[in-house]
Amino acid sequence: MIVEIISIGTELLLGDIIDTNSAYIAEKLTENGFDIHYVSTVGDNLARITATIKRAQQRADIIITTGGLGPTDDDLTREAIAASMGLELKKDERLLTAIKNYFREKNYSMTVNNEKQACLPEGATEIPNEKGTAPGILLERDDIIIISMPGVPGEMKDMLERKVLPYLKELSAGLIQSRVLNFFGIGESSLEMEIKDILDKQTNPTIALLAGKGEVKIRITSKASSKEKAGELIAAVEKGIRERVGEYVYGSDDKGLAVVVAELLKEKGLSIATAESCTGGLLGDRITNIAGSSEYFQGGVIVYSNQVKHELLGVEENTLKKYGAVSAETAQEMAEGIKDNMSTDIGIAITGIAGPGGGSQGKPVGLVYLGLAIDDYSQTFKLKLRNDRAWNKWMSTQYALYYLYRYLVNGQEF
Amino acid sequence: MIVEIISIGTELLLGDIIDTNSAYIAEKLTENGFDIHYVSTVGDNLARITATIKRAQQRADIIITTGGLGPTDDDLTREAIAASMGLELKKDERLLTAIKNYFREKNYSMTVNNEKQACLPEGATEIPNEKGTAPGILLERDDIIIISMPGVPGEMKDMLERKVLPYLKELSAGLIQSRVLNFFGIGESSLEMEIKDILDKQTNPTIALLAGKGEVKIRITSKASSKEKAGELIAAVEKGIRERVGEYVYGSDDKGLAVVVAELLKEKGLSIATAESCTGGLLGDRITNIAGSSEYFQGGVIVYSNQVKHELLGVEENTLKKYGAVSAETAQEMAEGIKDNMSTDIGIAITGIAGPGGGSQGKPVGLVYLGLAIDDYSQTFKLKLRNDRAWNKWMSTQYALYYLYRYLVNGQEF
Numbered sequence: 001m002i003v004e005i006i007s008i009g010t011e012l013l014l015g016d017i018i019d020t021n022s023a024y025i026a027e028k029l030t031e032n033g034f035d036i037h038y039v040s041t042v043g044d045n046l047a048r049i050t051a052t053i054k055r056a057q058q059r060a061d062i063i064i065t066t067g068g069l070g071p072t073d074d075d076l077t078r079e080a081i082a083a084s085m086g087l088e089l090k091k092d093e094r095l096l097t098a099i100k101n102y103f104r105e106k107n108y109s110m111t112v113n114n115e116k117q118a119c120l121p122e123g124a125t126e127i128p129n130e131k132g133t134a135p136g137i138l139l140e141r142d143d144i145i146i147i148s149m150p151g152v153p154g155e156m157k158d159m160l161e162r163k164v165l166p167y168l169k170e171l172s173a174g175l176i177q178s179r180v181l182n183f184f185g186i187g188e189s190s191l192e193m194e195i196k197d198i199l200d201k202q203t204n205p206t207i208a209l210l211a212g213k214g215e216v217k218i219r220i221t222s223k224a225s226s227k228e229k230a231g232e233l234i235a236a237v238e239k240g241i242r243e244r245v246g247e248y249v250y251g252s253d254d255k256g257l258a259v260v261v262a263e264l265l266k267e268k269g270l271s272i273a274t275a276e277s278c279t280g281g282l283l284g285d286r287i288t289n290i291a292g293s294s295e296y297f298q299g300g301v302i303v304y305s306n307q308v309k310h311e312l313l314g315v316e317e318n319t320l321k322k323y324g325a326v327s328a329e330t331a332q333e334m335a336e337g338i339k340d341n342m343s344t345d346i347g348i349a350i351t352g353i354a355g356p357g358g359g360s361q362g363k364p365v366g367l368v369y370l371g372l373a374i375d376d377y378s379q380t381f382k383l384k385l386r387n388d389r390a391w392n393k394w395m396s397t398q399y400a401l402y403y404l405y406r407y408l409v410n411g412q413e414f
Numbered sequence: 415m416i417v418e419i420i421s422i423g424t425e426l427l428l429g430d431i432i433d434t435n436s437a438y439i440a441e442k443l444t445e446n447g448f449d450i451h452y453v454s455t456v457g458d459n460l461a462r463i464t465a466t467i468k469r470a471q472q473r474a475d476i477i478i479t480t481g482g483l484g485p486t487d488d489d490l491t492r493e494a495i496a497a498s499m500g501l502e503l504k505k506d507e508r509l510l511t512a513i514k515n516y517f518r519e520k521n522y523s524m525t526v527n528n529e530k531q532a533c534l535p536e537g538a539t540e541i542p543n544e545k546g547t548a549p550g551i552l553l554e555r556d557d558i559i560i561i562s563m564p565g566v567p568g569e570m571k572d573m574l575e576r577k578v579l580p581y582l583k584e585l586s587a588g589l590i591q592s593r594v595l596n597f598f599g600i601g602e603s604s605l606e607m608e609i610k611d612i613l614d615k616q617t618n619p620t621i622a623l624l625a626g627k628g629e630v631k632i633r634i635t636s637k638a639s640s641k642e643k644a645g646e647l648i649a650a651v652e653k654g655i656r657e658r659v660g661e662y663v664y665g666s667d668d669k670g671l672a673v674v675v676a677e678l679l680k681e682k683g684l685s686i687a688t689a690e691s692c693t694g695g696l697l698g699d700r701i702t703n704i705a706g707s708s709e710y711f712q713g714g715v716i717v718y719s720n721q722v723k724h725e726l727l728g729v730e731e732n733t734l735k736k737y738g739a740v741s742a743e744t745a746q747e748m749a750e751g752i753k754d755n756m757s758t759d760i761g762i763a764i765t766g767i768a769g770p771g772g773g774s775q776g777k778p779v780g781l782v783y784l785g786l787a788i789d790d791y792s793q794t795f796k797l798k799l800r801n802d803r804a805w806n807k808w809m810s811t812q813y814a815l816y817y818l819y820r821y822l823v824n825g826q827e828f
Contacts, residue, residue: 288694
């Protein structure tokens with residue numbers, strides 16, 4: 001089934017807000033086997049929204065809109081849906097009561113504007129919004145289904161996952177399954193070359209290569225007459241891919257490197273501490289983005305200056321002088337130092353030149369050393385990254401998490 | 415002038431990549447006084463790209479596309495522009511030589527596919543790409559201008575800023591000026607109320623309220639017969655706004671809180687160190703995202719466990735026991751501890767409950783204390799944030815930077 005996504009809101013056209021809703025909806029729908037041909041963004045203008053919905057009706061089976069369901073004069077999605085279908089807007093008394101109750105419970109004062117949110121195009125039903133006052137809209141016709149959700153990302157996501165996806169999955173009878181394999185350490189084009197014959201001959205499941213932020217993913221999507229059959233089709237293709245490039249697969253589906261590492265640390269009952277120079281706290285930030293990380297994450301240090309590398313981590317002044325702050329030797333002493341200081345099982349360290357300044361001929365921007373210390377074992381890794389500060393910081397943490405992952409899975413055999 | 419943006423690439427429809435390019439272009443163009451009515455995303459399908467460009471020709475003066483300029487069979491933007499305008503594609507020999515030279519210099523091997531990148535629609539000119547192999551395209555007709563840029567964000571931004579914006583500014587004769595004021599500590603709706611009369615009566619300059627990530631911005635855009643006149647119009651409105659709500663303005667234009675703080679620290683010659691609990695390194699990450707931060711940032715600690723709060727920062731065991739890790743007392747000792755440990759002028763500390771777990775009735779999720787220690791002066795701040803881990807982490811660092819900014823500007827008068 002072909003889906004078209006329309007994001008509504010002038011703020012999206014001004015560029016101050018990036019339209020993350022469309023990407024989120026597109027990802028969830030693609031995972032569930034729906035095809036998306038167009039995504040549009042349109043401002044708070046009734047004629048333009050109506051025209052955009054009308055055009056989508058001609059080329060899609062399902063239209064999903066976000067935004068424009070609020071109470072103000074700028075919120076025109078209801079009106080545009082009604083206009084595009086030649087329908088009247090009607091006030092739904094039950095919905096009005098629900099909105100009034102919401103305001104009463106929250107002790108907010110309700111304005112006349114808010115009554116607008118109780119209006120629906122004739123024949124449409126409300127999609128309950130458990131995170132806010134603007135209900136979604138579901139309009140089913142023989143030739144088109146229109147689903148409208150709020151623009152606030154938290155409200156939209158909640159509604160999509162709890163109401164809209166289950167509804168759409170039922171439409172597609174659950175016969176579409178998908179699975180994502182996450183790769184690190186191999187580029188998109190190399191991965192494509194390695195499995196080109198598999199990619200070329202495949203029709204069901206379909207296989208898609210997806211570029212992540214410093215990593216690559218493969219999505220396998222199958223359609224079959226039963227859930228089990230669809231799962232079997234995926235398993236067979238996954239097996240073939242893993243035989244070829246399995247060494248680069250670190251996880252699947254929504255689990256990024258930080259999550260996979262977190263699960264392994266918890267499973268093995270190991271604690272960890274970080275020592276960061278050029279990444280400035282980004283590794284700690286990524287580790288602590290995961291709820292419950294205090295179970296295994298003891299803490300870390302950000303040692304931007306040489307002085308604190310020595311004072312806080314016990315990196316020998318001689319090491320700093322002889323090899324420099326950006327060296328395998330310093331990375332190793334940093335990792336061992338933080339492990340000892342914080343009495344953890346594992347210490348992980350990053351030191352490098354993020355750029356744009358600070359590089360030299362011998363030590364160019366993008367040169368990064370990682371240190372990993374576990375019990376009495378320690379190991380260092382050298383990275384040569386690109387010439388961009390934000391990218392170099394990000395990739396340094398990617399590699400740090402990846403080598404840690406490899407150690408946790410394979411032990412000392414890198 | 416009306417601009418329409420078209421993002422090209424199937425990966426954008428799958429939702430794995432969020433289309434940040436459109437938002438970036440929209441922001442830059444809006445700042446420069448161009449109006450954007452539609453943004454579209456379309457996959458790598460020749461018929462659909464061509465149809466999308468044709469439609470845009472009917473409703474815009476300028477079309478800007480990104481993506482689809484690469485060397486592979488999927489890259490169809492050149493073909494679609496030619497098809498939509500009824501033009502032939504021609505190989506440009508000078509461009510071909512330039513691409514060959516690029517590959518020779520980089521020591522990459524060039525494939526036949528890459529020759530495609532030397533093709534342009536008849537009458538179009540190349541926009542040089544200094545960050546990659548795919549040149550942009552500029553096609554000028556009496557009724558429409560088409561500008562095509564690569565989809566790789568780094569290449570697109572470089573091309574936009576160095577080539578496309580100067581070209582567009584010349585088109586608009588530089589008579590449009592804009593200025594953004596950045597606010598912290600006031601919500602969007604309160605700000606709107608405070609200046610509603612100014613907003614309502616304003617036509618030139620126009621004034622737009624923009625929601626940032628935990629902050630608000632006001633953009634003032636003026637059009638006039640000369641650059642000076644346009645600047646004067648802005649200055650008058652800015653003065654009126656500042657008289658009303660100037661206390662909340664912390665900076666202007668592209669300068670976020672971290673940049674404003676960085677400039678003040680450099681100007682005053684002050685050094686800083688961070689002590690983070692619930693933010694897990696995010697504050698350090700934000701400070702070190704700014705190139706040259708090693709001038710004033712000495713380093714920091716991430717003290718996730720109580721043990722390291724005591725051991726690394728010298729927070730008294732008694733304080734932790736009596737008041738708890740999330741308390742004004744602990745925040746203060748953390749700030750003083752990191753300042754002393756790293757021998758900096760300023761120590762800044764964050765301790766709180768990011769959630770979703772870890773809250774209690776007395777100390778709910780979202781409770782955060784900040785500590786600021788400068789010489790012998792220290793001060794703490796209590797925050798009550800929302801129930802979302804990522805948001806709570808972000809807002810804690812926003813407030814930390816904001817209070818530091820206030821101190822650097824006003825001294826001890828908070």
